[in-house]
Amino acid sequence: MEAKPTPNVLTGREGEPFDLDVSANWTKNYRDRNPGDNVSHFFGREIIEKILAQQGCLGLRVYDAYDKPINGWQRAMVAISNFILKVIGNIEGERHIIIVGAVHDGSDMLNTKPSAPVGEPMARAEMATVMTAKTATATPDIIAQEALPCPGSPSCPKNALSTSKVSS
Amino acid sequence: MEKSTTPVLTGKEGEEFDLHKAASWTKNHRERNADHPHSHFFGKEILEKILSQEGCVGLRFYHAHSKSASENGGEQHLIIVGSKADGTDMLNTASAQKLSRDEMKGIAKAHDVVGQEALPCPGSPGCPKNFMTDHTIS
Numbered sequence: 001m002e003a004k005p006t007p008n009v010l011t012g013r014e015g016e017p018f019d020l021d022v023s024a025n026w027t028k029n030y031r032d033r034n035p036g037d038n039v040s041h042f043f044g045r046e047i048i049e050k051i052l053a054q055q056g057c058l059g060l061r062v063y064d065a066y067d068k069p070i071n072g073w074q075r076a077m078v079a080i081s082n083f084i085l086k087v088i089g090n091i092e093g094e095r096h097i098i099i100v101g102a103v104h105d106g107s108d109m110l111n112t113k114p115s116a117p118v119g120e121p122m123a124r125a126e127m128a129t130v131m132t133a134k135t136a137t138a139t140p141d142i143i144a145q146e147a148l149p150c151p152g153s154p155s156c157p158k159n160a161l162s163t164s165k166v167s168s
Numbered sequence: 169m170e171k172s173t174t175p176v177l178t179g180k181e182g183e184e185f186d187l188h189k190a191a192s193w194t195k196n197h198r199e200r201n202a203d204h205p206h207s208h209f210f211g212k213e214i215l216e217k218i219l220s221q222e223g224c225v226g227l228r229f230y231h232a233h234s235k236s237a238s239e240n241g242g243e244q245h246l247i248i249v250g251s252k253a254d255g256t257d258m259l260n261t262a263s264a265q266k267l268s269r270d271e272m273k274g275i276a277k278a279h280d281v282v283g284q285e286a287l288p289c290p291g292s293p294g295c296p297k298n299f300m301t302d303h304t305i306s
Contacts, residue, residue, distance in 0.1 A: 014211035015248075018282045020259065023247050026232035030244070033237045042251060044181035044226040045219050052212055059211040061289075061296070062229060062246055065193035070200055095197075097229055098190050099182075102209060107296045110187070145185040150228075157256045161230050161249065 009106045012058040024160035031164075038149040039162055041097045047144045048099070054109055054141060057101035061108055065096040065145075099144050109141040175253040179225040191299040198303075205288035206301060208246040214283045215248075221258055221281070224250035228257055248283045 031039055051060060101109035150156035198206050218227060228251045235242025250258035259282070289295035 010209065010211065012212040013214075014209055015214040015283045017214070018247060020282055023230070023232070023282050025236075026234055026245060027230045027247060029233040029236045029242070030231045033233055034231070037231070040228050040230045042177065042181055042226055042228045044177065044179040045224065046180050046226075047182040047184070048215065048219065048227060052215065057212065059209055059213075060215060061207050061209045063190070063194045063207045064197040064201070064204065065190070066196035066200060067193055069192070069196045075199055095231075096193060098185060098194065100190075102296065108298055110298055143185045143187060143190050144182045145190070157228075157251070159257050159259055161247065161257065161259070 008104045010058045010102060010104050014059060020160065027161045028164050038095045038151070040150045040156075042150070042153070043099065043144065047142070051099065051101045051109075051142050051144065054101050056103045057109060058104055059102055060099045061102045063098040063100070065098050067094055067096060094149070096145060096149070101141065110143070176255040177225045177251055177253050181226060191303070194301070195303040198301075204244050205291065207289045207295075209289070209292070210246075210248065210283060214281065218248065218250045218258075218281050218283060221250045223252045224258060225253050226251055243288070245288070250281070 027039065030037075048060070051057060103109060150162065156162065194206065197204075215227070218224060227248050230247040230249070232245040232247045233242055234245060252258060289301065295301070
């Protein structure tokens with residue numbers, strides 16, 4: 001099977017140094033809009049470096065995630081209004097983020113088994129098998145979830161990005 | 169005044185995660201927030217730049233929104249900063265003192281990098297199609 005050439009859409013240079021004042025304002029906007037939600041998530045450098053060290057990895061894709069699903073009624077409410085959902089829907093569950101490596105053509109490193117061309121779609125079950133295989137020929141790709149959300153963990157800092165009460 | 173700096177971060181935080189759970193948790197997010205980005209991509213260059221700051225033990229990802237609660241429109245973003253062993257963010261590492269935001273800004277410019285994502289999905293080239301982005305893919 002011949003590998004199809006895939007376009008380069010990622011270079012590893014994505015993301016820009018950002019202004020601290022704008023960061024403080026934008027994180028405040030988020031907290032105001034989502035009271036009760038986690039404001040940040042911390043990942044130790046060990047797992048980040050492990051993902052970045054995977055062959056071909058050009059960066060991290062950071063997925064938003066929730067540990068609890070919403071039901072049909074709540075889904076209907078979402079369609080009507082996110083505001084109503086929050087106030088009277090009282091949905092449960094906590095916000096998380098999940099990180100994976102990504103390669104030059106934009107695909108995530110969930111399926112990079114040596115015999116398959118990059119980006120070749122695989123069934124989820126097949127991917128899970130490849131990822132958990134402990135053999136040398138099938139290097140499992142790493143998906144990581146954060147250990148320390150804020151608020152809710154011992155490491156939470158107080159600064160311009162996490163609270164409005166720090167002097168401006 | 170010196171505050172005690174007990175190490176609360178070690179660099180080992182974060183755990184390898186199950187693929188099926190990752191698929192279902194990301195689906196939960198898309199159903200709750202159909203109009204929000206479902207992921208943000210950061211290139212290796214800025215991640216390594218932040219990690220290479222002296223004393224950095226990992227990355228903290230902040231949720232952010234470009235418009236205040238009273239304004240319409242805008243979009244969700246992620247902002248990343250380095251953190252140190254005592255749990256503080258690397259916004260003011262030139263001094264252990266509490267600094268005002270203006271002071272921090274002066275110092276942060278010279279020393280610490282705050283990163284913002286270039287590529288949200290959907291909405292940028294390179295957005296992948298997999299079961300973390302679309303639950304109809306099994």
